[in-house]
Amino acid sequence: MENLLNKLVFYFEYPIVRYALIAGVLISLCASLLGVTLVLKRYSFMGDGLSHVAFGAVALASVLRVSNSMLVVMPVTILFAVLLLCTGRNAKIKGDAAIAMLSVGALGIGYLLMHIFGASSNVSGDVCTSLFGSASILTLTAADVWVCVVMSILVIAVYLLFYNKIFAVTYDETFAHATGIRSGVYKLILAVVTAVIIVLAMNLVGSLLISALIIFPALSAMRLFQSFRSVVLCSAVFSVVCAACGILISVLFASPAGATIVCVNIAAFGIFTVLGYVKGRRS
Amino acid sequence: MAQLTCQDLTLGYEGKRVAENLSFTVESGNYLCIVGENGSGKSTLVKTILRLVPPLAGSVQFGDGLRSREIGYLPQQSAAQRDFPASVQEIVLSGCLNRCGLRPFYTREEKNLANANMKRLGIDALARKCYRELSGGQQQRVLLARALCATRRLLLLDEPAAGLDPTAEAEMYQIIETLNRSDGITVIMISHDISAAVKYASHILHIGRKEQLFFGTAEAYSHSDFYCAFQEGRSSGDGKSIE
Numbered sequence: 001m002e003n004l005l006n007k008l009v010f011y012f013e014y015p016i017v018r019y020a021l022i023a024g025v026l027i028s029l030c031a032s033l034l035g036v037t038l039v040l041k042r043y044s045f046m047g048d049g050l051s052h053v054a055f056g057a058v059a060l061a062s063v064l065r066v067s068n069s070m071l072v073v074m075p076v077t078i079l080f081a082v083l084l085l086c087t088g089r090n091a092k093i094k095g096d097a098a099i100a101m102l103s104v105g106a107l108g109i110g111y112l113l114m115h116i117f118g119a120s121s122n123v124s125g126d127v128c129t130s131l132f133g134s135a136s137i138l139t140l141t142a143a144d145v146w147v148c149v150v151m152s153i154l155v156i157a158v159y160l161l162f163y164n165k166i167f168a169v170t171y172d173e174t175f176a177h178a179t180g181i182r183s184g185v186y187k188l189i190l191a192v193v194t195a196v197i198i199v200l201a202m203n204l205v206g207s208l209l210i211s212a213l214i215i216f217p218a219l220s221a222m223r224l225f226q227s228f229r230s231v232v233l234c235s236a237v238f239s240v241v242c243a244a245c246g247i248l249i250s251v252l253f254a255s256p257a258g259a260t261i262v263c264v265n266i267a268a269f270g271i272f273t274v275l276g277y278v279k280g281r282r283s
Numbered sequence: 284m285a286q287l288t289c290q291d292l293t294l295g296y297e298g299k300r301v302a303e304n305l306s307f308t309v310e311s312g313n314y315l316c317i318v319g320e321n322g323s324g325k326s327t328l329v330k331t332i333l334r335l336v337p338p339l340a341g342s343v344q345f346g347d348g349l350r351s352r353e354i355g356y357l358p359q360q361s362a363a364q365r366d367f368p369a370s371v372q373e374i375v376l377s378g379c380l381n382r383c384g385l386r387p388f389y390t391r392e393e394k395n396l397a398n399a400n401m402k403r404l405g406i407d408a409l410a411r412k413c414y415r416e417l418s419g420g421q422q423q424r425v426l427l428a429r430a431l432c433a434t435r436r437l438l439l440l441d442e443p444a445a446g447l448d449p450t451a452e453a454e455m456y457q458i459i460e461t462l463n464r465s466d467g468i469t470v471i472m473i474s475h476d477i478s479a480a481v482k483y484a485s486h487i488l489h490i491g492r493k494e495q496l497f498f499g500t501a502e503a504y505s506h507s508d509f510y511c512a513f514q515e516g517r518s519s520g521d522g523k524s525i526e
Contacts, residue, residue, distance in 0.1 A: 042363055161387045168377045171367060172358065178333040179433040180352030180381040226413030227370035 004252060011251050019145040024247045024261070025240050026152035027204055030197045032217035032239035033159050036232050037170045037190060039218040042095070046084065047214040049099035049106075050198045051207040053080045055130050056110035058202075062126075063117040073199055081195035085187050107207075132206040132258055140203065151200055155193050162186060167228055205258030213239065216265035223269075223276030242268050285346050286311045286437060286469055287332065292341035294327045300339060300493070301327050307488055307498045311347055311436070314463045314470045316480035316501070319490035325473045326359070328490070329439050332471070349437060352381055355430030357440045360422070365415060371425050372410040375401055378432030393432075400428040404458060420451030427458065431468075438462065440472040444479075456483055477513050481505050 011017045031047075038046050057076040061069035084098060114127060159166065168176040169186045177183045201210050217235035225231045246261030285308040292305040302324035309315050317325050330336040332343055333356060355378070378400075379393040401407040404424045409417065414425060423443055430438055443459065444452040460483050463470045474480045480487060480501070487504040489497040497509055504510055 040363070040367060164377070164380060164383070164388065167369075167373065168380050171369060171374065171377060172364060174335065174358050175356055175429070176377075176380065178335055178354065178356040178358075179378070222368050226368055226416070227411075228368060228373050229370075231368050 007252060008248065015142070016140065017251055019140045019142065020251075020257070021244065021247050023140055023145050023148040024204055024243045024257070026148055027197065027201045028213050028217075028239040028243035028261070029236055030152050030155045030193075031201055031210070031213035032235045033156070033232065034190070034194050034197060035214035035216075035218040036221070036228075036235055037166060038194065039215055039222075040170050043085070043099075044215050045096060045099045045103070045211070046081075046194060047198060047211040048208075049084065049103035050077055050081055050195060051202060051210040052103040052110075053077055053106040054199050054202055055207040056106035056113075058130055059110035059113040063113050070199070073202075074196070077199050078192050078195040081191040081198075082188060085191040085194075086184065130202070130206060131208045132256065144203070148200055151196060155197060158189065158193060162189065163232075166190065171228075205261060209258050209262050212262040212265050213243075216262075216269050217242070220265075220269045220272035223272045224279065238268060238272075239265075285309060286313075286349050287471075288342075288344045288346060289332070290342050290344070292328075292331065292343065293339040294324045294331055294336070295339045296327070296336055298339075302490055302493055302495070305341070305488075305490070305495050307495075309469060309471060309486070311469055312463070312467050314460075314483065314485045315472070315488060316484035316486070317471065317473045317488045317490065318475070318477050318480055319496075320492070323490040323492065325490060326441060329356075329441055329471070329473060332439065353434050353436060355432075355434030355438045357423075357426050357430045357438070357443055359441050359445065360426070365422075367414060369414050370410070371401070371406060371412055371414060371417070372397065374414055374425055375428045375432060378429035381433055397428075397432055400431045403431070404428045418451070419447050420454060423447065423451075423455060424458070431462075435468070437469045438471070440470065442473050442475065444474070444476065459483070477510070481510065 035047075038044060054073050054077045057073040058069055060076070061072035064072065066072050080102060084102065087098075111127060165176075165181065165186050168181055169183045169190075173183050173187075198210055201213055205213060217239040218231070220238055221231045221234035225234050242264045243261055246264040247257060249255065249264065250257040250260040287309040289305055289307055293300060293303045294305070295301045301322075305328065307315075317328060319325050327336060331338050333354060334343075376389060376394065376397045379389060379397060382393060383389065398407065398410075401410060404427060406421060406424050406428060409421065409425075414422065417425065427438075427440075427443065430440075438459075440459065444455050447455060456479055459470060459472065462468045472480075472484070481504060484501045486499065487497060487501050488495070489504070489509055497504060497507055499507075
């Protein structure tokens with residue numbers, strides 16, 4: 001045990017380890033806040049679908065040889081997020097079908113683009129990085145971390161300011177709209193924020209595992225808590241603790257960061273499910 | 284001037300007509316029941332009045348100083364809402380949101396209003412309870428309290444008694460009647476239950492297949508052919524009346 005602690009202290013001498021911890025915790029926190037709304041609105045697969053779109057956009061950016069891939073990825077992902085969340089119930093293809101279609105479509109096109117026009121010699125390595133996150137998130141630069149910090153603060157501020165509106169739109173969009181809340185605007189804000197978080201989280205856990213950051217905290221919190229506010233607070237704490245543990249474990253045992261964080265989330269979800277069951281039997 | 288005037292209204296969505304030529308007025312303090320078969324456009328009419336669906340033709344006008352955003356609405360519940368983790372207080376308070384504008388948080392006054400409305404419907408003891416743990420009748424009261432937070436004058440109710448057991452149903456009708464009689468709130472309610480409609484409402488609007496069959500006072504309706512047809516249908520045990 002002491003050995004591990006010493007090792008940890010040793011690793012923390014390196015700024016990149018601290019960067020990874022800061023970025024990881026902040027991104028997980030933001031993802032969990034949005035996750036509550038997405039899960040409750042039956043958009044759990046939103047994260048999955050959008051992250052595949054982002055993967056396609058990364059491929060597109062590398063084919064176009066854009067130096068900063070963010071310039072392509074961010075707008076494309078935001079566009080599709082808005083399309084998915086805001087077309088609503090009147091669209092011809094809707095809900096889960098639309099997300100599923102978009103998700104596999106973008107994945108297929110993205111991989112094809114990378115394969116045909118691939119600029120680098122190691123196509124499968126690149127694909128693997130995009131899908132599962134960098135083998136270690138220890139490649140983050142100080143600039144990356146600053147982007148993460150600023151974006152996270154923005155997301156949290158937006159969430160706090162619009163908390164009551166987000167509740168109303170999540171709980172009953174029709175009522176909100178009928179009583180004069182501009183639900184369309186708030187859905188648009190949600191869509192944009194979701195897209196931003198997903199693009200940021202791609203570095204951390206990769207396209208395939210982003211859904212875990214979005215759904216596990218929300219689902220776990222719902223096992224135990226009964227009001228919207230407590231579910232939101234609990235999932236925020238849950239995600240921070242899981243992300244921090246996951247990153248520390250991955251640093252100590254040199255395991256892939258994304259996968260480790262997801263596994264910690266799964267374990268914690270298991271614990272919460274048992275606690276919820278116990279609580280349910282007692283009351 | 285009437286609180287709500289609908290002139291030659293044609294309802295529908297995506298160009299598909301559901302009902303045509305609806306004309307009726309609602310005065311302040313009225314209790315209007317909208318009856319009709321499934322698919323006759325009752326819910327679409329309510330959504331059109333709320334401006335959720337644009338009318339295909341004709342007009343919906345508010346009078347008497349009522350603004351279109353001052354309507355309390357009790358929608359039919361969706362499956363997703365039935366297991367939503369939210370406390371009664373959170374839901375009722377969300378009815379005050381249209382008073383907030385850009386202000387991000389509720390004022391003390393709005394919280395007091397929510398508490399008063401919970402007390403009025405006898406659910407103040409449940410304020411901290413989770414919505415999904417309540418009975419059907421209690422859930423409807425929560426949604427009604429939320430609607431009361433959004434309005435002082437006009438309530439639009441979409442089948443408030445649907446899915447309730449007979450006792451809860453009777454209680455619900457009682458509450459709505461009190462709100463109408465004692466508090467002077469105008470009520471527009473969709474109902475399947477024609478006998479309850481005649482018993483409680485002051486006016487009836489009967490929509491048939493694509494057209495308006497009857498609009499007038501409940502008294503006149505109870506002497507009309509439609510009501511007689513309904514009564515005969517019920518006494519002869521016609522399957523249609525068991526809805």
